Amino acid sequence: MTRTAIITGSTSGIGLGIAEAFAAQGFNIMLNGFGDANEIEATRADLDAKSAGTVAYHGADMTKPDQIADLVATTEAQFGAVDILVNNAGIQHVAPVEEFPLDKWDAIIAINMSSAFHTIRAALPGMKERGFGRIINVASAHGLVASPYKSAYVTAKHGIVGLTKTVALEAAQHGVTVNAVCPGYVLTPLVEGQIPDTAKARGITEEEVKRDVLLAAQPTKEFVTVEQLGAVCTFLSSEAAASVTGIAMPVDGGWVAQ
Ligand code: NAD
Numbered sequence: 214m215t216r217t218a219i220i221t222g223s224t225s226g227i228g229l230g231i232a233e234a235f236a237a238q239g240f241n242i243m244l245n246g247f248g249d250a251n252e253i254e255a256t257r258a259d260l261d262a263k264s265a266g267t268v269a270y271h272g273a274d275m276t277k278p279d280q281i282a283d284l285v286a287t288t289e290a291q292f293g294a295v296d297i298l299v300n301n302a303g304i305q306h307v308a309p310v311e312e313f314p315l316d317k318w319d320a321i322i323a324i325n326m327s328s329a330f331h332t333i334r335a336a337l338p339g340m341k342e343r344g345f346g347r348i349i350n351v352a353s354a355h356g357l358v359a360s361p362y363k364s365a366y367v368t369a370k371h372g373i374v375g376l377t378k379t380v381a382l383e384a385a386q387h388g389v390t391v392n393a394v395c396p397g398y399v400l401t402p403l404v405e406g407q408i409p410d411t412a413k414a415r416g417i418t419e420e421e422v423k424r425d426v427l428l429a430a431q432p433t434k435e436f437v438t439v440e441q442l443g444a445v446c447t448f449l450s451s452e453a454a455a456s457v458t459g460i461a462m463p464v465d466g467g468w469v470a471q
Contacts, residue, residue, distance in 0.1 A: 215266045216450070217240065218241070218242050218295075218296065218450070221328065222275070224244065225246060225248065229256065230440060231443045231446045235443075236268065239265030241269075242260060245272070257270045284332070295340070298346070300332055301351040302324055304320060305363070318365045325365075326372045333348060340384070344387060347449060348377075349393075349449050350377050350394070352370045352373045356395050357461060360430075384458075392449050394442065395465060397431045397437050398437065399437045400436045408423065437465065
């Protein structure tokens, strides 16, 4: 049986890496995320060619509950089920709490946290009915520990860890597991975008930002890779992971061990 996965925010970075891992295992995939329409179509076609399953795209905006409900309904209509739900879409904004822009706070809470409530609310009934489901919430090391100037992001990521545990308990007797993955720093557009500003603000080079700022808290001194995160997600989606539920799994080079 071909399983079907929705991966939110999969037009870039970690979500795209997770989509690559699922494509390699022959899943049907519903991609989601923003970007240039031609580039998204090229990504979809490339993944579709790599997967034994079918790869489609839905452009739901993760700040819009009605569009999120349509993402889940469209996937169920096209593929007959949503077996795996990866809540990955996310944005970042860095500012002291007393200067934090209100619109950025609302957007981060909506995209990084509330969107997972909306996708889960829509997808869980079908999973329970079929007696199988895998929900994976891409949280962050910032779901477990804080850093200054990231109040909205740290709040949203701690929130999604709480949501993970709660839904894991509610779904436990229905063959549905719910887990959070907590990456350390991954060199994606989201992180690369922070490097020039940080270099300017601190008067150091971009290489120094990577080594002394971003990787300062990461004992391995290596960025986590999207391939590593893809492999974690395919494991959590497997039959072998049926007893793994309610966890917040650090994949962070030792960051939160300190
Ligand atoms: P990215 O910027 O490369 O990708 C983010 C994805 O989310 C893109 O596909 C984008 O189009 C999509 N997106 C943004 N706003 C959206 C919206 N309103 N509706 C639908 N899609 C939207 O970022 P990334 O680094 O790959 O981050 C992915 C996830 O991983 C985020 O939740 C992020 O918090 C988390 N994370 C990233 C890192 C890191 O170091 N990069 C570390 C820990 C956790």
